[in-house]
Structure formats: structure tokens, C-alpha cells
Amino acid sequence: MTRFVDVQALSGLVRQMGIAGFVTALADTLREDFLRWPDFDLSARLASHTALGVIELMPVSDAKRFAFKYVNGHPGNTAHGLPTVMAFGVLAEVETGYPVLLSELTLTTALRTAAMSALAAQAVARSGSKGSRRMALIGNGAQAEFQALAFHALLGVDELRVYDIDPQATDKLVHNLAAFPALRVHRAAGIADAVRGSDIVTTLTAAKTRAAIITPDMLAPGMHLNAVGGDCPGKTELHPDVLRAARVFVEYEPQTRVEGDIQQLDAGFAVTEIWRVLAGSAPGRGSDAEITVFDSVGFALEDYSALRLIHRLALEQGVGRDIELVPAAGSPKDLFRLTR
Numbered sequence: 410m411t412r413f414v415d416v417q418a419l420s421g422l423v424r425q426m427g428i429a430g431f432v433t434a435l436a437d438t439l440r441e442d443f444l445r446w447p448d449f450d451l452s453a454r455l456a457s458h459t460a461l462g463v464i465e466l467m468p469v470s471d472a473k474r475f476a477f478k479y480v481n482g483h484p485g486n487t488a489h490g491l492p493t494v495m496a497f498g499v500l501a502e503v504e505t506g507y508p509v510l511l512s513e514l515t516l517t518t519a520l521r522t523a524a525m526s527a528l529a530a531q532a533v534a535r536s537g538s539k540g541s542r543r544m545a546l547i548g549n550g551a552q553a554e555f556q557a558l559a560f561h562a563l564l565g566v567d568e569l570r571v572y573d574i575d576p577q578a579t580d581k582l583v584h585n586l587a588a589f590p591a592l593r594v595h596r597a598a599g600i601a602d603a604v605r606g607s608d609i610v611t612t613l614t615a616a617k618t619r620a621a622i623i624t625p626d627m628l629a630p631g632m633h634l635n636a637v638g639g640d641c642p643g644k645t646e647l648h649p650d651v652l653r654a655a656r657v658f659v660e661y662e663p664q665t666r667v668e669g670d671i672q673q674l675d676a677g678f679a680v681t682e683i684w685r686v687l688a689g690s691a692p693g694r695g696s697d698a699e700i701t702v703f704d705s706v707g708f709a710l711e712d713y714s715a716l717r718l719i720h721r722l723a724l725e726q727g728v729g730r731d732i733e734l735v736p737a738a739g740s741p742k743d744l745f746r747l748t749r
């Protein structure tokens with residue numbers, strides 16, 4: 410049977426563990442899998458674009474497990490009462506091809522993207538006494554609370570400066586984060602105001618356009634930029650000179666060249682895959698003054714890690730239920746029996 414974890418089941422699991430607990434477990438799982446990077450059969454995702462958005466399939470496998478995620482990105486969806494990003498995914502055994510897990514991945518995508526951002530920032534943002542305490546959060550939609558709480562739990566960020574062109578999105582974020590009093594939240598008057606004095610700048614905007622939300626005049630020495638919303642051809646958030654002024658870290662270079670903010674630069678622009686920094690085979694930040702960018706687009710291995718964690722927790726804690734996704738009893742050669 411296939412374990413089915415729907416939105417209610419996943420949200421129950423997250424409520425039980427707490428967001429910090431879940432994101433910490435996910436960051437540990439991501440680290441384990443990124444340290445095994447050469448074990449995986451990697452490919453850029455398959456994307457089907459329209460003027461309104463994109464629908465993508467994201468496969469990855471190692472010798473034991475195959476995973477894929479279905480995900481969309483439609484910035485206009487919220488005006489029709491639908492999320493910008495919606496997803497589900499499957500984990501299967503490589504040995505037989507049997508799908509062992511079918512799971513919601515909309516809530517999970519927000520959790521895994523936040524865990525990945527925090528893991529990358531742990532590797533390359535400033536730490537120690539010149540650490541990262543204040544974060545600007547530009548774009549206060551569905552992903553925002555998860556990024557805020559992952560950076561709070563894993564990097565010690567305790568002050569947020571938040572801004573969205575939609576004040577109601579910021580109202581929602583401020584309201585939701587009021588339950589976490591150790592995290593001080595200030596509404597900024599605009600993007601430059603939010604970024605000024607911040608150690609980390611997280612961009613989480615959704616607009617299918619070549620935006621330059623962060624411009625070079627906003628940069629300060631030592632800043633780390635966690636650029637999450639530029640994740641599709643023709644959809645960016647950073648001015649190209651921001652990238653040129655920084656050391657840029659990516660997930661899977663062939664995919665990020667097409668989808669990330671670095672799509673604006675030529676193919677010779679040097680970037681470092683973050684797994685190399687985690688594995689110690691490439692340097693991270695060079696100095697306290699260096700500007701670093703994590704040009705996040707979302708990679709299949711992150712969903713593999715999330716599905717692997719959900720499957721383990723679901724079996725251990727009885728989360729979700731078993732469904733007959735593929736025919737169970739009876740002769741495997743007599744498929745016709747199901748029609749009688």
C-alpha cells in the first residue's frame with residue numbers, strides 16, 4: 410500500500426513538532442542528502458511555461474529511492490483565491506518502482522525552501538560576533554513566515570524588517586508572527602528602508618517579470634542575500650550589478666543558469682554549488698566584508714529530502730493513511746480482473 414499524507418495530516422505533524430522542530434529536522438535531512446550529492450542522478454526540472462505562470466516536474470533518484478514533485482508558479486493566482494505555489498509529490502522504491510508515499514507538498518515546499526535557505530545561510534552568511542541578527546523580508550506572502558522562523562531557529566535572527574507592496578500581506582505576516590515574541594518585527598516604509606542595516610536580505614516576491622527589487626545602492630559590506638522569488642526564466646529580483654558585486658552560491662548550476670537571477674549574466678560568471686561548501690570542497694564566505702548571494706530556485710533533491718523525512722515520520726508516528734494507489738491483491742498479470 411502507499412502511504413497518503415494530505416494537507417491535514419502534514420499540518421498535524423507540523424503542529425505537533427512545531428515549525429522550528431520540523432525545519433530543524435528537515436535542514437538536517439537536507440544536509441545529509443547534499444553531502445551525498447554525487448550519489449544522485451540529477452537533472453534540471455521540466456517546465457511548461459505560459460504567460461501566466463509555469464507548471465514543473467522535478468525528478469531525482471539515487472540507488473534506493475526515486476522522487477518527483479509536481480509544482481506550479483502562478484503569481485496571479487492569489488487574486489482568484491488560489492495559492493501562487495501548489496505542489497504534491499511521490500517517493501518510490503527504485504528496486505521495484507513501487508510508490509511508497511504520495512504527499513501534499515504545498516505546505517512542505519514552504520518548509521523545505523525555508524530550511525534550504527537557512528542551511529545555505531549557515532554555510533555562507535556571517536556568523537560569530539559579526540553574526541546575522543537582523544533580516545529584511547521583502548514579499549510577505551505564503552512563504553514569508555516559514556523563512557522568518559527558519560532563520561530565527563537556525564541562525565538566531567531576532568529582528569525582522571518587513572515590506573510588501575500589498576499592505577494586507579504584511580498585516581497577515583505581522584499578525585502570524587505575533588505568536589513568536591522573541592522575534593521583533595518592524596514594518597518598513599519601503600524596500601530600501603527594510604534593507605538598511607540588515608545583515609540578511611530575503612526576497613520572496615512573486616511577479617513574472619524582470620524585476621530589480623534589490624539595487625547596488627542598497628548593499629552594505631558583509632550582507633547575505635537569500636534570493637528566493639527569482640526562480641523562472643524572465644522572473645528575477647536582483648539587479649545584475651548586485652550579483653556582480655557578490656559571491657554567488659546556487660543549488661544545481663545547470664538549472665539555476667536558466668531559472669535563477671544569474672540568468673541575467675553570461676554563462677562565464679562564476680558561481681559555486683552550495684553542496685561543495687557544505688562538503689568542504691569549495692570555500693564559503695571569504696571575509697566578513699564580502700557580499701554573498703544564495704540564488705535559490707528550488708531543486709528536486711530538496712523535495713526528495715522532504716519526502717524522505719515525511720515518509721519516516723509518517724510510519725513512525727502513524728501520520729496519514731494507506732491507500733490502494735496501485736492494484737494490491739490478486740494476480741499481477743490479471744489486471745483485467747479489476748474491470749469485472
Ligand SMILES: NC(=O)c1ccc[n+]([C@@H]2O[C@H](COP(=O)([O-])OP(=O)(O)OC[C@H]3O[C@@H](n4cnc5c(N)ncnc54)[C@H](O)[C@@H]3O)[C@@H](O)[C@H]2O)c1
Pocket residue numbers: 482484487493494518519522547548549550551552553572573574575578613614615616620622636637638639640705706707708
Ligand atoms: N526558490 C524556491 O525554492 C521557491 C520555493 C517556493 C516559492 N518560490 C517563489 O517565491 C515567491 C514567493 O512565493 P509565495 O508563495 O510567498 O507567493 P505569494 O504570491 O503568496 O507572495 C508573494 C508576495 O510578493 C509581493 N510582491 C510582489 N512584488 C513585490 C515587490 N516588487 N515588492 C514587494 N513585494 C512584492 C506580493 O504582493 C505578495 O504578497 C514566488 O515567486 C515563488 O515562485 C521559490
